Amino acid sequence: MSSLAPKVSPKNLILLLPGDFVGGNALIVCIDGINKDLLSTVSSRADKLLVLDNGESTTTAIDNIQHCEVECIKKEDINNLSSCSLVLYNGVIDAEFASVCLSCLLPDGYVMLVTKCAQIDESVENQSEPTTYSVDKVLKSTPSIKSFGFVFVASRTIEKYEDNHMLYCSVFKKVLLDPKLDRRLDSLQDVLNDRTYTTKILRIFDKVFSREGDPGFISTGGADVTQECLKKLDLQPGQRVLDVGCGAGGPLIQTAKKYKTHMIGVDISSNMIDAAAEATEKLQDLNIELEVCDIERREFPEGYFDAIYSKDVILHIVRKKDLFKKFLKWLKPGGKLLITDYCKTENEQFSDLMQAYMEKRANVWFLITPSTYGQLIKDAGFVNNDVQVKHDIFRECAVKENISFVNKKENLLKEFDQAFVDDWLDVWKKKVQIIDNGDLTWGVFYSEKAL
Ligand SMILES: C[S@@+](CC[C@H](N)C(=O)[O-])C[C@H]1O[C@@H](n2cnc3c(N)ncnc32)[C@H](O)[C@@H]1O
Structure with a gap:
């Protein structure tokens, strides 16, 4: 993970609280104190708080809670808990407690971890302090219980400290693991990080797509084409805009600079978010938030964004219509959606060249025709x-x-x-061929949410 933190403030913790968490018991574990705004937001949504506290600092925060029942519990009570809809864990979680969380959560319940982490040093094996990587690994490797397990939803670096530590928050969801679906999606994050968008590949993409002084472009047409497409959104200063699959941050930075918008960039690949964090590090005057998240599992508040755009991302998503429905929910009335994406043509079958090309890109392309695309967006409302x-x-x-x-x-x-260079030269040569032989095309989709 990067040693750089995106510019975010602790209040952004609250945005990570899943939008669909409402009602039920919330287990609050306060090993390292608690963020009082977060606690107060949880208490406004839960029916009851069960608080396991290791220190005195939580007492005042708990005393201020109104309109929500609070019960202080002891460590030995934990194993008997059930039917929680959220576990909020402030501290360093271990494998044993991760299992407890899995068993006490209801299906579709969430674990939200807030941990002070050392910034990972790839050269140190078995780093003794928790790192973003090790925190997430604890949850990802929790053995399933009756086929239920944790899947990754989102994470953010919330705050960076002088001493090379950072406050890191990650969210996982308890789901019934469908070996064909959820494990595939989990491995999608790994496949994208380890095969499709390795840091080495991102560097060579940047050289091809980006111009001097305009870094972070890694897809079709670079800065100029992105700018042309985004004109359609008619963005205004201060509007809140979601960049879905923001990649290495080029489009997001360009938009924030040109329109003075409040940008939220999310991407499932931590390599991408690291690159975007590096590109935005010196741009503190821009209003940019970054988050690693799987957009298929993320929930933002209803009517939260003025505009949503996504450039060449949704090709990686199988259940596109479900995603479009979420976009509709997250937009304000009159909000605008702009998508560009790789599409297949009306040809019945892909050529062998195309099959080999997609295999080379780790087989994570799920292409549909532009007309099907348009229909799915319309059907979503x-x-x-x-x-x-x-x-x-x-x-x-x-x-x-x-x-x-x-x-x-x-x-x-x-x-x-x-x-490596020859390999990528060949990929680009073949890209022109698969466009020419009618395997691959490109669609630009603009839509609005009704007023
Ligand atoms: C071709 S890149 C485009 C990046 C960026 N939009 C741009 O135009 O430079 C596709 C991006 O989609 C991201 N992505 C794929 N599936 C995703 C998902 N389920 N949630 C969030 N991001 C995803 C990938 O990690 C990758 O960064």
Whole structure:
């Protein structure tokens, strides 16, 4: 994980509290104190708080709680607990307690961990202090109980301390593990981090897509094409905008600079969010929040965003219509949605070249035609829908990127090994071929939420 923290304030902890957590018992474990705003928000949504406290600092926060029953419990009571809808754990969780959380939670219940972490040092094996990586690993590797297990929802670096530590918050959900679905989605995060978007691949993408002084572009057309597409949103200063699958942050930074909007960038790949955090680190005057999250499991408050956009991301998502319904819910009335994405054409089957290409990209592409795409957005409840197939622009971009790659080859070889550069040159050459032979095209989708 990165040693850099995005610019966020502790109040952003509250935004991580899942929007669909309402009612039921909440177990609050306060090993290292508690954030009182977070506690107060939890108490406003839960029916009852069960508080396990190791210190005195929590007492005042608990005393201030009104309109919610509070029961202080002891450690030995923990194993008998059941039917909690949330566990809020402030401290360093271990495997044993993670199992307790799994058994005391209701299905679809959440664990929210708030931990002071050391920033990971990849060179140190078995680092003794908790790191973002080890915190998440405890939950991810909790053995399932009656086929229920934890899946990752979201995480944020909340605050960075002088002493090279940070406050880190991550959220997991208890779900019935469908081996075909949820484990696949979990492995999607690993596949994207470890195969599709390794830090080395991100560096070479950046060289191809980004311009000098305009970093963080890793998809079709770079800064210019992104800018052109986003015009349609007619963004205004101060509006709250969600960038779904924000990648290395190029589009998000460009938008925040141009429109002075409040940007929330989320991406399932921590490599991407690390890169975006690095790109935004010196841009403290911009209003940018970053979060690692699986957009399929995340819940934002209803009517929270003025606009949502997503550039070349939803190709990775199987249940697209469910996602569009969530977008509709998260938008304010009159809110705008802009999506660009890779699509398949009306061709019956993919060519062998295309099959091999998708295999090379770790087989995490789930493509549909632009017309199906438009229909799914409409069926989700959006109005004023506009579907545009931008095949020529897509081809033009791929050709330009291919040429730029060839021209930069000598320089790239100073930074990357020959086999890696040749491999990626070949990928770009083939990208033009699969566009030309009708396997792949590109759609731009604009929609609105009714007033
Ligand atoms: C081709 S990149 C585009 C990045 C960025 N939008 C841009 O235009 O530069 C696709 C991005 O989608 C992200 N992604 C894929 N599935 C996701 C999910 N379920 N939740 C959040 N992000 C996801 C990937 O990690 C990756 O960063």
